[in-house]
Amino acid sequence: MPHSIPLIRAAAITPIRRWVEERGEDVGPFLARADLSWVPADDPALPVPLRSVVRLLVEISRAAGPDTPHRIVNGRGGFEIGLIGRAAFRGPTVRDGFARIARMMPAHCTHEIFTVALSGDGLHIRDGWAYDLGDDEALYLVQQYVASLIDMICSVAHPEAPRAERVEMVPHPEAGLNHLRPWLGDRLQPAPLRALDFLVGSDVAAQRFPKGAQERAREANGETGRRIASGASLADQVSALVAVMLPRTTPHLDRVAAAAGISGRTLRRALRQNGTSFSDVVERTRAQIAVDRVRNDTDVSLGSIAADLGYANQATLSRAVRRWTGQTPRSLRSGLKSRIEPGKPVSETRLSK
Template identity: 70%
Template sequence: MRPFLASADLDWVPADNPETPVPLRAVVRLLVEITRAAGPDTPYRIINGRGGYEIGLINNAAFRGPTVRDGFARVSRAMPAHCTHEVLTVADLADGLHIRDGWTYDMGDNEAAHCVQQYVAALVDMICSVACPDAPRAERVEMLPHPEAGLSHLHSWLGNRVHCAPLRALDFTIRAEVAEARFPDDVLARANATDGYITERLVPDGSLPKQVSVLVAAMLSRTSPDLDRVAAGAGISGRTLRRVLQWHGTSFSELVERTRARIALDRVSKDTDASLKSIAADLGYADQATLSRAMRRWTGETPSNLRENRLRQN
């Protein structure tokens, strides 16, 4: 797995935090490369047998239910906190439930779109299976076929219920008895005991500088957020990113500095259990002294003084 992550420039992503923001383009590239290596039904096999809580926010939203229908309504509301470009809509039908998953981002060729749609279909199927482990969950699934394998590789998972999509969106129709099924009590209890179901939008204003700052914040403690790497995540050249940021009245170095300052001030003030040395390391500073110099530049105070003042105020 490590070579695939490195090829997609995702080897810096922490394995223990599924909510770390990552570039969507890189994730799609990772999924396509793994599928090419392991077979056309790989996205379904990745999801099959997974516990829902390994997926993070989306499945935690779904499992609050209490029914499958209610769960997917929660997923739709939670989507802006999960992905900047994915749009999931849920519509009640007289005999079931219709789910459509589309993207404001161009996935590229049909191979990439098929891999993403198959992955989402497998997630929907898995969520339904928690409430209905035995019954066929899908009444009908429409997705783009794989350019070489078509849809035949999904017959073992979905039978004859999978069809070619007339549009570039995924359509998943669930039967009424599945839509009204309740999640088990232990699943509901665990989901409702977990913090973080609905959080703020991943990128509140949708601007490129804000998107860049979200990615920079995720990268700081793991890798160097240099301009070319961030630009590659957006599918543009470093030169183009520099020009767009300049049009917004900022620069990449200024965004990195502001992001570091925001995180540092928040952690020094609120995360009093963390040492200043560990905060400096998490922000990519060489040592605590470098953090102290930066803090004095931002606030005129040392981190220790700032923390002491905030503690006295509280």
């Protein structure tokens, strides 16, 4: 199976952060173990590694109990989940809202397969993954989280429980499903397949979202609904993640490999088979970011740009820009066309390989 780096919007971890902090606990150690400490809390549109988000959910659930995903989501509004919540509440009905989510999912996650089909006058919602999320514990917790989000969105239009006619999910490998019976009762069943199936009845599917939720969804700002740009090749996907990490943290080889679920050695070998190397991908990506920022962020000093991208000083950035483009930063800011060639290796090797 080809290696890939699945990404998801940082909005997926917003409810998790909030829940831990409301319990009076420090979310920092959990974020550190999942390698998400570098992700800002105020940028829900930022694409982040899906594997890290899953690990965060697993770590917190192991500490707080197997029903943690439901407790994180239960009783909360849907705007915490960014684009997905806004898409839903523009509905205007529950049925329309979930159809919108299905269309918007590629803008939220690169590897999530969210489908909505009519089931009589109700809805059959299925959520699966074009990627191995890990063992049954991880899959169970993710499915519980998604099921809770579906139920929460329904609750905005139909507050009375239950809202699901049937839910099928992978059981927890030790706790099974019984601990979720207070929420779903006998409507909860083990999944014969490994996908989450959530059946919404016709009475719920036809409900309209409150006008206030619809108006807020129309007025909300945020990500535009464009598909997350990750690229078809592994090198492109590495570049996409590196571009997100560079202004915020150091994209070491092993950190990027972990996002793909492989070792650093395997990532290095896979990139070599694609005719490139990790250091070349990092530096090509950094070159593209630097040239773009020097040209367009004219209100930001070159020193600040150099610091953001990990250069020792402004002079180092200036030399690099001239090497890549044949022009000085001042020429770029004057609007002259650069000659940087996409895909051409560069020789800057100061970052760790």
